[in-house]
Amino acid sequence: GWRRLAITSPTSVCGKSTVTCNLALGLSRQSDLRTITIELDLHNPSMAQILGHRPERDVTELISGDVSFAEQSFRVRDNVAISLARRVTSDPTRHLLSQAMEDRLAEIEELYAPDLMLFDVPPLLVSDDTRAFLKDVDCALMVAKAETTSVAQIDACEREIAEQTNVLGVALNQCRHVGDTDYGYEAYGQGQ
16 A cells, blocks of 8 residues: 655765655556655755756646646656656755645645656765655655765664654665576576
């Protein structure tokens, strides 16, 4: 029954925005599942660059009610729409913790009835914005970067998330397997 999923990381450059984009694009293949993705990392927005789409209007204009979701977002497929930030915002907290934000999310849910809403939010150990926003989601996924994110950082973030919402899990990103076991297609008789 979880419908609102925040995607965060302990620190920056763990790949949470890339994971969010990949989830949205992957979910677009499930035609019976309606997904809305909203970029809320207003300190360091990067999804527009990842997706190669620069919105005409900023997500903060959506939050404040100056534009509708239909005007600000773009469709990936019939079942997936994405709302992107156009620029860095000087005071993201003002937007993320506003009544207007709660109103827009309720309005989007009422109008579009998404099965799932994904939120790309700032790293937990970098910004207090995420801690405050977690109360508005059903669960959170943490993205950790292999060989960079420490176990102590993961533990601290897991506790922070659990105080506000459900911990969906931890995704280990940028992991390179090094070993003598061959896990490639050759193991299935498909190699040379």
